[in-house]
Amino acid sequence: MQTKATVLIIEDEENIADFIATSLKAQEYKAVSTRLGKEGLALAASLCPDLILLDLGLPDLDGMEVIRKVREWSGMPIIVLSARNQEKEKVEALDLGADDYITKPVGSPELMARIRTALRHGAASGQTKAENVFITGGLQLDFGKRAVRVNGEEVHLTQVEYKIVAFLAANAGRVVTYDAIISHVWGPYMDDNNRILRVNMANIRRKLEQNPAEPRYIHTEIGVGYRMAEEE
């Protein structure tokens, strides 16, 4: 049997850390836990885990500091474990280089899905994408031709709309912050007011989604950003 990935859990709430470790081991991942940020940093360097699950409120270090330190030397995927209603914290973590976040309390299927996505991105980073087409459900995006189809029908997007959709598709399964989208599409000097992004998103959803109020392809992460559905 193939060895599964090693996951480092940095979380001081013992019941949460135990629950996550048990869920991971049930899926044959290797799990290593610590309740301290400093020990987490040491383990990140010595174990070179495939993924870090990181609580932001640690007894010795701010979790943000852990992200910053790891990012000085490694692009290993980091998923932040965050409390509900902490949108600012989630945005800050993502902007520092975290790959995703999971809102506590953590459910096992959600956790495993996010871990698989982050590991896939981790393994794919640094490689050129072999296939040039993104497909999820009835949505198809051809990066080479810059063509978007929904249920086989070509959809006409403006230049800006296409850039937004392509950026989200390239990061499918992961939340992308408003600021990250704005600076990717309009450049770093654009005002970080996200009204223009919301207007574009409303137009995109009208074109792509059967029911724009209940999107299937591009999901809103309230107060944080957008998430394209995972590729199929």
Ligand code: CA
């Ligand atoms: Ca904590």
